[in-house]
Amino acid sequence: FSSLVFPPQPDRVAIVTGGTDGIGYATAKHLARLGMHVVIAGNNERKSQEAVRTIKEETLNNKVEFLYCDLASMSSIRHFVRQFKAKNIPLHVLVNNAGVMMVPQRTTRDGFEEHFGVNYLGHFLLTNLLLDTLKESGSPGCCARVVTVSSATHYVGELNMEDLQSSCGYSPPGAYAQSKLALVLFTYHLQSLLASSGSHVTANAVDPGVVNTDLYRHVFWGTRLVKRLLGWLLFKTPDEGARTSIYAAVAPELEGVGGRYLYNEEATQSLQITYDKKLQRQLWARSCEMTGVLDVT
Numbered sequence: 001f002s003s004l005v006f007p008p009q010p011d012r013v014a015i016v017t018g019g020t021d022g023i024g025y026a027t028a029k030h031l032a033r034l035g036m037h038v039v040i041a042g043n044n045e046r047k048s049q050e051a052v053r054t055i056k057e058e059t060l061n062n063k064v065e066f067l068y069c070d071l072a073s074m075s076s077i078r079h080f081v082r083q084f085k086a087k088n089i090p091l092h093v094l095v096n097n098a099g100v101m102m103v104p105q106r107t108t109r110d111g112f113e114e115h116f117g118v119n120y121l122g123h124f125l126l127t128n129l130l131l132d133t134l135k136e137s138g139s140p141g142c143c144a145r146v147v148t149v150s151s152a153t154h155y156v157g158e159l160n161m162e163d164l165q166s167s168c169g170y171s172p173p174g175a176y177a178q179s180k181l182a183l184v185l186f187t188y189h190l191q192s193l194l195a196s197s198g199s200h201v202t203a204n205a206v207d208p209g210v211v212n213t214d215l216y217r218h219v220f221w222g223t224r225l226v227k228r229l230l231g232w233l234l235f236k237t238p239d240e241g242a243r244t245s246i247y248a249a250v251a252p253e254l255e256g257v258g259g260r261y262l263y264n265e266e267a268t269q270s271l272q273i274t275y276d277k278k279l280q281r282q283l284w285a286r287s288c289e290m291t292g293v294l295d296v297t
Helices: 022-033 045-059 074-086 114-137 152-156 172-196 214-218 221-234 238-250 277-291
Strands: 013-017 037-042 064-068 093-096 144-149 201-207 261-263 266-268
Touching: 013 022, 013 114, 022 037, 022 045, 022 093, 022 238, 037 045, 045 064, 064 074, 074 114, 093 114, 093 238, 114 144, 114 172, 114 201, 114 277, 144 172, 144 238, 152 172, 172 201, 172 277, 201 238, 238 261
Parallel strands: 013 037, 013 093, 037 064, 093 144, 144 201, 201 261
Antiparallel strands: 261 266
16 A cells, blocks of 8 residues: 555654564555654564665665564563664654464563563563653654554453463463453553653554464464465455554554554454453553563552
């Protein structure tokens, strides 16, 4: 789809996690096409440099760069944030896009179950460490935006506060769905914190739909076969999947609007339990403990 739909975004800065593949790559490319300074946060140096080169060539925008960030490591996330802040540039859009899907049971460097650790806790920490920069960069009528990519799988997710690490009866789909459910709860609570402190930052969750990306490599081979044969029919392309992320990042009609779950560029209802304020607070408090973030709630 053409970038004409959205207004140009010169002088605005975006960070996109997982901007080397799939939806993240398509998102980074479109933001660059709109004139943004785009920082790709990735954990594969070679792939990331390749993505930066291609995006620069295709968009004729030279303000595209890569900074190493491994979301499976709290120290790597903290190092990334220090490097970004050393640039002394603003941050107007943070796209929490990276993720793992249906991986076998294993843990991150800090000992967290991988889906929960990478998809959710990594982004929780990253967002919290960048909040001060986002708040300084947003202004009345021109809010900074946090865009967090969830998934329709959150509708079948269960958040087990007693077992967030899925140690009892691990199932890859269950652990993945739980991480995506946690991201929606996180988005809503973040939005209420931002609103109550009067800051010019909004937070929204997006559902890209079912997109044909590499994330499916760990899925049961029958699903993979169906994807290969019918993918073009059933699945969105990464470009189509990125539309709602880009919409959330730049659409004028979302100026100052937060706390939404967006699908196909429209606000829609997320799972009922995600609106439970007590559960939002509990998850936030626990996440602060796990990541060593000060709980301001």
